[in-house]
Amino acid sequence: MKTKIILLLYIFLTTISFSQTIETEKTETYTEEVRASEPKPIAFKLVDVPPLAPDCNAKWKLEKLQKCTLNYIFGHVNRKLNTDLVSELGLTGLIRIDVTFTIDKEGNPKDITASGGPEILNQNAIEVLQTLPQLIPAIHQGEIVEVYLKFPVALDIR
Structure with missing residues (x-):
């Protein structure tokens, strides 16, 4: 009997000394609407079929x-570029304008930026x-995608 009590005491003490307290974390519920991210435009040279101009044959x-x-x-x-603006400004030499834009899924230009020139x-x-x-x-x-282009516009005014 003494052995059983000592054994039970031993099990009880080891259980208490090695037990771990488990705290449950509260999980937060997000009710915000998850929006599907719009794919980024692909470089003009990387698409399977580039945007087609009216004169181009598919x-x-x-x-x-x-x-x-x-x-x-x-x-x-x-x-269409107004080169008269250059003479009005009195500029000479090489003028470079870096143009970047996207052709959207409808075939229209958007997000147009230009830098480098006046x-x-x-x-x-x-x-x-x-x-x-x-x-x-x-x-x-197999899907219609947006495409981006970047190119320089150079004006050589002498």
């Missing part, structure tokens, strides 16, 4: 489609790209 090879669309955009900028020329470049006619949107992995 049956052409990728390189020819890219070149066709870029030539269309560059031609639009060259025709502010009036940067603003004019933005206004010119805002008048870019609607393109056929880009396709990547």
